[in-house]
Amino acid sequence: MGIRRRQYWGWIFVLPAVLFFALFSYFPMISSFVASFHAKDILSLKAPKFIGLQNYIYIFTSQDFLNSIKATLIFAVGCFIPLVSVSLVIATIVVSLRRFPKIQNVFKMIYYSPAIVSGVVSATIWLLIFDPRGLANQFINFLANNPTPVDFKWLALPAMARLSTIIIYFWKYVGYFVIIYFAGLVSIPTSLYEVAEIDGASAWKKFWRITIPLLMPTIEFVLIVAFVQCVRTFSIQYVFVQSGSPREAINVVSLNIYTTALQYHSLGRATAMSVSLFCFILIFTVVQLRIYRSERVSYV
């Protein structure tokens, strides 16, 4: 069988996946991009009207969208830093339990289980915890030994609503990143640590000189995925707003896109917001990839 003929077969096998992606990923993306230059009411049967850059001009001069960018960045930074750092610490501890594989597996399961719960379910569970009569108030009042219970207004005050959404997101995703770090950590050859030990290296030195440099590809992946996930957050904020929390503080871009499309019916503006968010994530990812590519190390 000639190389050319084998290439044909290759194309045939790849074709379903290409068609699937073209239909369900690229087509909606291109269609969203086109829609962002049109005025279109989601409920109207009238054809969309081309309005050039007006949707973009509107959103970037609207206080509402600028507030959403602020809310998204506060949430992303507030979540991203603890997520990537704490999950690394936990993963290191879990890896150190090598000699107790059963206990290690239990810990992995405990940390990972919230990740499989849907965002809406997680938020609903936490709403009960953050209720004025819920566990959060009781716990803090117990720790602070308050003589009369204080209501910390987890859902009502803007700063507390932000903090509450960050706590839920952290709880939900920390285990996911623990597992990714865990996979990266166990792939580092133990011989390197043994050699370092013979050379008298301390645990701290081994962590900074062996673990971190060799874990860089995993860290790079975690940083990008964690940030992108944080920026795209939606369900927790949605549930909070549906439950009466002040929208302004937690009106992240994804929630604003949803509100603009489904409550305000403005599909054009919503897609302009989506395209802007996509561009931001794309630029951020490219910049991060460039930064980390120069820092890769190999001891092989």
Add this chain to the structure above:
Amino acid sequence: MKPLSVLLACVLLLAGATLALAGAGQEEAAGPVNLVYWTHEDPNRTQLEEKLIAEFQSQNPNITVERETSPSGPIREKILTAFAVQKAPDIFNIGAEEEWQYITGERVAPVDLEAIGYSSYKALQNDYLPVTFNGASYDGKIYGLPLEITNWCIYINNKYYREVGLDPATDYPRTWEQMVAVAEKLTIREGEVIKRRGFDFRYPYYLIFWVPMANQLGGTVLSSDGKSAVVDSAAWIKLLQYMADFGPNGRNLGAPTYTNARKTFNRDDNSIAMCISGLYQYDRIKAENEAFLPDVSIVPYPRFKDAVSDNGAAVYGHYYMVNASSSPAAQKAAWKLNMYFCSHVEEFLDQIGLTIPSKKLLKTAVYKNKKFADVFIDDMATANFVMTHESGPQIQDVLSEMVQGVMLTKVPPAEAARRGKEKIDDILRQ
């Protein structure tokens, strides 16, 4: 097999399948009619409507009906999304304040008079109280048949009243000022944490419970020509101040972040003493917690002490509506089914507490013997119909931000009113 032949075979198979599906569609149009009906959850109504659907299907063997329910919040989004992608059901219902956009957007069909056995819209209107079709009449046509026409009053847990030395028959709040005082007496706190709310509002439904409070003080949402918002008037600022005083940064009596008062009220679990709801709530309590019924009383919607308008909560309706994109046969069958539902007014009132206000109903023993129906009907006499506007849901969203601003984030009432006006004006400009 040659790769080219494989590709050709795939294309032929796909084309064959497409043609077969198209043929099936044509056959279906000429044959039996299958109706899809989406509605909000109400276990009592589900029982009754399913019984009526079974009867209707046996009388019309060529029609089958698929009834699907969703929670009352998400169903609004579900229907909107379905209409956006042309996958909407044949029949649906949502609140009048939400339905208006479907009427003005020509997404629902006018009532098919022939299918329901009427000669004119006037003849249809004559069989019902005048308020009945307010939320479904547009441009000389009627776009829905009433599933319920409702107004809200105040539900009281008599047990908690007596517990704090109040008599539910005489000490109930007639004014909003009294409401604060009575709620304060009924509220139980531990430090700052509320253990039992005396009363709380029905927050997401601002057009129904809150705009009427502004109306009492002389406020309206829009100017008389409907071109601009007037939610920054003195009446609105006074109302916003009232909400701020009620909320967690004021007297700490309740807030939008607490569990829905109407839901917890039914449980009689010492978490709420008074709530806002319609007559249907009484039958829901009966279904969920019958032992609690003797301790429930219902009183009219309060007015402000210095009210300039004597209106209660807004009257609103849910209408059976028909998708204008459904096939003509499906539309005809849908109106026939809707009329079948509407012809059972007594069962709707007796079994589930929903009022389809036909003149026939008012003469029946069921209506005369229905406990507390008179409280609602009397209050309805001076009530305004809920604001019907194509941007109603968006305006409601802005009102919600205004209330949250003053109650939760300490925005001064005048500032919240100014921001609200700006946002509603922006909506009206679009």
